[in-house]
Amino acid sequence: MTVARRKFDxxxxxxxGGGMRAALQLSEAGLKVAVLSKVFPTRSHTVAAQGGIAAxxxxxxxxxxxxxxxxxxxxxxxxxxxxxxxxxxxxxxxVVYELEHYGMPFDRLENGKIYQRPFGxxxxxxxxxxxxxSCAVADRTGHAMLHTLYQRNVRANTQFFVEWMGLDLIRxxxxxxxxxxALDIETGEVMILQARATLFATGGGARIFSASTNAFINxxxxxxxxxRAGVPLQDMEFWQFHPTGVYGVGILISEAVRGEGGYLLNKxxxxxxxxxxxxxxxxxSRDVVSRxxxxxxxxxxxxxxxxxxxxxxxxxLGADVIKARLPGIREIAIKFAHADPVREPIxxxxxxxxMMGGIPTNFHGQVVAPYKTGPEEVVQGFYxxxxxxxxxxxxxxRLGTNSLLDILVFGRxxxxxxxxxxxxxxxxxxxxGDAADKALARLARLDSQKDGENVAQVGDMxxxxxxxxxxxxxxxxxxxxxxxxxxxxxxxxxxxxxRDKSRVFNTARVEALELDNLVEVAVATxxxxxxxKESRGAHARDxxxxxxxxxxxxxxxxxSEDRRLDYKPVRLKPLTVESFPPKARIY
Amino acid sequence: xxxRERARWRCRRGLLELDVVLQRFxxxxxxxxxxxxxxxxxxxxxxxxxxxxxxxxxKDEDEGKAGLQPVLRLLQSV
Numbered sequence: 001m002t003v004a005r006r007k008f009d010x011x012x013x014x015x016x017g018g019g020m021r022a023a024l025q026l027s028e029a030g031l032k033v034a035v036l037s038k039v040f041p042t043r044s045h046t047v048a049a050q051g052g053i054a055a056x057x058x059x060x061x062x063x064x065x066x067x068x069x070x071x072x073x074x075x076x077x078x079x080x081x082x083x084x085x086x087x088x089x090x091x092x093x094x095v096v097y098e099l100e101h102y103g104m105p106f107d108r109l110e111n112g113k114i115y116q117r118p119f120g121x122x123x124x125x126x127x128x129x130x131x132x133x134s135c136a137v138a139d140r141t142g143h144a145m146l147h148t149l150y151q152r153n154v155r156a157n158t159q160f161f162v163e164w165m166g167l168d169l170i171r172x173x174x175x176x177x178x179x180x181x182a183l184d185i186e187t188g189e190v191m192i193l194q195a196r197a198t199l200f201a202t203g204g205g206a207r208i209f210s211a212s213t214n215a216f217i218n219x220x221x222x223x224x225x226x227x228r229a230g231v232p233l234q235d236m237e238f239w240q241f242h243p244t245g246v247y248g249v250g251i252l253i254s255e256a257v258r259g260e261g262g263y264l265l266n267k268x269x270x271x272x273x274x275x276x277x278x279x280x281x282x283x284x285s286r287d288v289v290s291r292x293x294x295x296x297x298x299x300x301x302x303x304x305x306x307x308x309x310x311x312x313x314x315x316x317l318g319a320d321v322i323k324a325r326l327p328g329i330r331e332i333a334i335k336f337a338h339a340d341p342v343r344e345p346i347x348x349x350x351x352x353x354x355m356m357g358g359i360p361t362n363f364h365g366q367v368v369a370p371y372k373t374g375p376e377e378v379v380q381g382f383y384x385x386x387x388x389x390x391x392x393x394x395x396x397x398r399l400g401t402n403s404l405l406d407i408l409v410f411g412r413x414x415x416x417x418x419x420x421x422x423x424x425x426x427x428x429x430x431x432x433g434d435a436a437d438k439a440l441a442r443l444a445r446l447d448s449q450k451d452g453e454n455v456a457q458v459g460d461m462x463x464x465x466x467x468x469x470x471x472x473x474x475x476x477x478x479x480x481x482x483x484x485x486x487x488x489x490x491x492x493x494x495x496x497x498x499r500d501k502s503r504v505f506n507t508a509r510v511e512a513l514e515l516d517n518l519v520e521v522a523v524a525t526x527x528x529x530x531x532x533k534e535s536r537g538a539h540a541r542d543x544x545x546x547x548x549x550x551x552x553x554x555x556x557x558x559x560s561e562d563r564r565l566d567y568k569p570v571r572l573k574p575l576t577v578e579s580f581p582p583k584a585r586i587y
Numbered sequence: 588x589x590x591r592e593r594a595r596w597r598c599r600r601g602l603l604e605l606d607v608v609l610q611r612f613x614x615x616x617x618x619x620x621x622x623x624x625x626x627x628x629x630x631x632x633x634x635x636x637x638x639x640x641x642x643x644x645x646k647d648e649d650e651g652k653a654g655l656q657p658v659l660r661l662l663q664s665v
Contacts, residue, residue, distance in 0.1 A: 039599050047601035047636045143637045146601075163596065185596060216606045217599050249607050331644045336607065505592040 003181070003436045004191045007428055008034045008159075010418055011179055011195035013166040013222060016044035017142070018386030018407035019201030020149035020158075022365070025415025027156035031422065034193055035153070036164040036182055038217055038510075042146045045203050045215045046407070049142030051119060052134035053099075053408065054401035055092035059113045060132040062124065065089040068133060070126045070580060072402060076395025077537035077547060078582035079235070079555070081571035084363040084391040088402075088409045095408040096135050104148045105137055121399040134401045141404065161193075165510060166221055167439035169198070169229040169382070170431070175371055177382035178429055180225070181439035185510055188503025190443065192436050196425050197381055197418040200226065200359060201411070204387040205521040206239065209352040209471070210463040211250040213242065222388040224517035226359045227524065227560035228438070231369050231379060234390040235357035235556050236521070237529035237539045240398055241472040243289040245351020246336045247309040253348060257329055258282045260321065262314035264293065265345065266301040272310075287472070290350040291540055294473035303347065311345035350472040354398055356538065357528070358390035360557065365389070365414025370557065375568040381425075383418060385410040392555065395570075396537020446512055452497025455512045462489045462515070462522055470526050476543045479530040486519075486526045493519045524558045531565050532556060549582050591617065594628065602636045608643060611665040620658070627658040 010026050012019045015037035026033045037044065056063035069089040073080055100106055100114065107115035114135050122131040137144040153160075163185040170178045170192065179194040205220025206212040227233055244253040263282040266272045276292040277284035284292075293310050302308050314322060319342045322330055326341075333339050333346045360376075362368050365383045368376040386407045393406055469482025493515055498508040534548040535541050554567040572579045594617065598609035609632075620628060631639060642652070643662050652659070 039597075039601070043599070043601045043636055045601045048603070140637050142601075143635065147635070186593075213603060215599070215601055215603045217601075249603075251603055251607065328644070332604070335644070336604075502589075505589040505596060507592055507596050510596075 003440070004189065005194055005431070006034070006191060007194045008032050009195065009422060010034070010197040010199060011193045012036070012199045012201060013180060014044070014201035014203060014386070014388070015041035015160065016046040016201060016203055016386060016407065017145050017149065017404065018411040019199070020146070020153055021408055021411025022199055022201065022385060022415040022418075023158045024149060024153050024156060025412055026418060027153060027158040029419050031419070032159075034159050034161060034195070036161045036166055036180075036193070038163065038165050038185070040162055041150050041160060044146060045218055046142040046146050046404075048213075048215065049404050050139045051401045052117065052136030052141050053096055053404040054119070054122065054133050054399070055096040055135055055405065056089070056133055057093055057096065057114060057116060057135065059109060060116045063131055063133055065092060066577060067124055067126060067131065068092065068122070069574070069577070071122050071131070072393065072399060073580045074127070074585060075121050075397055075399040076393070077397055077585055078549070078553065079238075079392065079395030079536060079570055081392050082574040082579055083571050084393050086574040086577060087363045087413070088393050088405060091409045092405055095405070095412060099145065099148065099408065102148050102152050104144055106135055107137060119400045122401070145404065165513065166202070166225055167442070167513070169225045170435045171229050172429060172432055174380075175230070176380040176429060178431055178435070181436040183510075183513070186505055188506055188509075190436060190439060192431070194428055194431055196422050196428055197383060199365070199383040199385065199414055199418065200388050201384070201386045202388045204355040205518065206352040206355060208463060208466045208518050208522040208525065209250075210467040211245045211247070211349045211351040213245060213250055213252045213351050213353045219514040219517050220388070220521035221514070221517045222384065223358060223524070224520035226367070226384070227520045230371070230559070230561060231359060231367060231382070232557040232559050232566070233357060233524045234360040235392060235396075235528070236524040236558055237532050237556060238356035238396050238537055239352050239525070240354040240356065240538050241286070241290050241350045242353050243286055243293060243350050244312055244348040246332065247304075247347035247349050249336050250351040251332055251336050252351065252353075253312065253329055253332065253346060257312060257314055257326060260314070260325055261317055262312055264289070264348070265311045265313055266296045267303045267307065268301060272296050272301070287538070287540060290472040293350055294471060298475070309347045309349045312348045313345040314341045315343055315345070354403065355387055356390070356392070356394045356396065356398055358388050359384040360555075361385070361389045361391050363391055363410070363413065364417040365410050366417060370566065370568065383414045385414045396539060442513070442516065446496065446498060446509065447501055449495060449497040452495045453492045455496050455498065455508065455515055458489060458492045458496060459515050459518065461492070462486070462518060465489055466522050466525065470529050472540065474529060474539070474541045476541070479526070482526050483530050486523055490519050490523055520560055523563065524560065527563055528556045528558050528565065553582065590625065594625075594632070597632045600636050602640055605636055605640055608662060608665060612662055615665055616661045624658055627655050631655055631658060631662065
C-alpha cells in the first residue's frame with residue numbers, strides 16, 4: 001500500500017504551549033513547519049493551567065533566578081538536573097517579557113509592571129520568606145498563552161494539521177528520526193510527514209489513572225510513539241497527585257475547601273487526619289493527606305459500596321460561607337458529585353495531575369538515549385518539550401507555576417537548537433520503504449480483529465489497575481501484583497476490536513489507538529515504580545519510607561521492547577553556579 | 588452522515604470539566620436535537636474552553652447569546 005507523503009523542515013506533534021512556542025521560533029526563522037494536533041490548538045490541555053508562570057522578575061518583592069533555582073532543585077527532591085534547572089530559571093524573565101511583547105495580557109501593577117503573586121514552594125533567599133514570583137492572567141493564564149501563541153503562529157505561516165493524530169515515529173537503520181506517520185481523523189487517511197527535525201510536544205498521560213485531573217486527550221501519545229520506536233522513557237514512577245479529586249471523575253476540588261475549614265471523614269464518620277497529623281490535620285501538605293487517604297482506603301475504612309473513597313465535609317461552614325467563598329467548588333460538587341456541599345459531603349479520592357517523567361532530553365530539547373556509546377547520546381533529528389519530555393527540571397516533584405515556564409523556555413530552546421541543527425542537515429535523509437509499515441500494521445490488525453476485546457472495558461481495567469496498585473502511596477505487595485495485572489491488561493490491549501470500520505471520523509478507532517498509547521505509559525510507570533525502593537518526591541512507598549541518596553540518586557530509564565530498566569546519573573553540576581547538594585527536605 | 592461522530596470528537600476539550608459535561612450531553616440529549624439544536628450546539632462548541640465553562644456554570648443571561656439558550660440550558664442541566 002502506498003502512503004501519501006509530505007515534506008517539511010520540521011514536524012511538531014502537539015499544539016499546546018510547548019509545541020506552539022517551538023513552532024513560532026521555527027516559522028519566524030523562515031522554516032516550513034507542520035504542527036499536528038488531535039484537537040483545535042487553543043483547546044489543548046495547557047488551557048487548564050491557572051496558576052501562572054514562575055519568573056524572578058522581582059516586581060513585587062526582591063527576587064533572583066538563583067533563589068528560584070534553589071526552590072526548584074529542592075522541590076525536585078534533588079532528582080532534577082541542575083544544569084537544566086539553572087538554564088530554565090535564568091531564562092525565565094526573558095521568556096515572560098517575550099510573551100508580553102507577543103501580546104499576552106498579563107495582570108499589571110499600578111506602576112504598569114507585570115503583577116506577580118505568591119505560590120507554594122517559592123522562597124526568597126534560599127528557603128527564607130515566601131517569594132512573589134508567579135506572573136498570571138487572572139485564572140486563565142494557560143488560555144491566554146494558547147491564544148497569544150496561536151495568533152502569532154498563524155501570522156508566521158505555521159501550517160496546522162487540526163484533528164490529526166501521530167501514529168508512529170519513523171527511524172532509519174542508524175536510529176535517526178525522519179518524521180512521523182499520522183492519521184487524519186476526519187478522512188481516516190494515513191500520511192507520512194517527513195521532516196529534518198521531529199519535535200514531540202504531546203503533553204502528559206495521566207489518563208492512565210481512574211482519578212485524573214487531565215483532559216481526555218492526555219493519553220501519552222508521544223511517549224508511546226517514542227517507546228515503540230526504541231527510545232527509553234525516563235523517571236516514569238513520578239506522578240504528582242492532588243488529595244481531593246471528585247470520586248469517579250477526578251475533577252479537582254481546590255485546597256481552598258480545607259483552607260476554609262472543610263475536613264475529611266472515613267466510613268465510620270471519623271475525622272481521620274487527626275491521627276496522621278495531630279497539629280496540621282486536614283491542612284497538612286498534599287502528600288501527607290493523600291497518603292493518609294490511601295491508607296484509610298487500603299485498611300477498609302473507605303466509603304461507598306466499594307469502600308474506595310472518602311468524604312470531604314464542609315456543610316458545618318454554613319450555606320452563606322460556602323456560597324460566598326466557594327461558589328465554583330459548590331458548582332463542581334453539584335455537577336460532578338451530585339452532592340450539594342451545603343447539605344452533604346463530597347466524595348473524594350487522590351487524583352493524578354502531572355507526569356514528571358517522559359522522553360529523556362537535554363536542555364536544548366534534543367532527545368538523548370544510551371543507544372550508541374554513551375548514556376546520553378543525541379537521537380539525531382528528534383526533540384521533545386513540555387510534559388511529554390523529561391529534561392529533567394521537575395525531578396521527583398514539580399513546583400506549581402514551573403510547568404508553564406518549562407514549556408516556554410524549552411519550547412524556545414528546542415526551536416533554536418533545531419534552527420542550528422538544520423543549518424548542518426540541509427537535506428532530508430532517505431526515507432526507508434517500510435516507513436509507515438508499523439503504523440499500517442497496527443491499523444490493519446485493528447480492522448481485522450475478530451472476537452476481540454472491548455476498548456472501553458480494557459481501558460477501564462487499565463485505569464483501575466493503575467489507581468489501585470500504583471497510586472499516590474505505594475505498597476510492595478500491591479506493586480508486585482500490579483506488574484502482573486498490568487501485563488494482563490497489555491495482552492488484552494493487543495486484541496482490541498472495533499465494530500465501526502469506516503474511515504471518516506471514526507472515533508472508535510482513535511480511542512483504540514489511544515489505548516495502545518496508554519498501555520505503554522502504564523506499564524512503564526508500574527515497572528519503574530516497583531523497582532525504585534525508596535521514597536522520593538511524588539514516589540512514596542510504605543516499605544521504604546525514606547529517600548536513599550546512596551542507592552537511588554539516579555534517573556530511571558525504561559525500555560519498552562523487553563521492559564528492561566537502566567539507570568543514569570543525575571546531573572548535579574549546574575552551568576555556572578555551585579551545586580545544591582541533597583539535604584533533607586523540610587517545608 | 589458522520590455529523591454525530593464529528594460533534595463527539597469536537598467535545599474533546601482542554602478542560603476535563605467540559606469533557607465530562609459534553610460527554611453526558613452527547614449521551615443524553617444529542618440524539619433528540621433537531622437541526623436548529625444541532626446548529627446551536629456546534630456554535631457553543633466553537634467557544635473557547637474557559638468561556639464555554641463559565642457559560643455553563645454561571646448561568647448568566649447574556650443577550651448576545653439568547654439564540655443559544657435552549658441548548659445551553661440542556662448543557663447546564665447535565
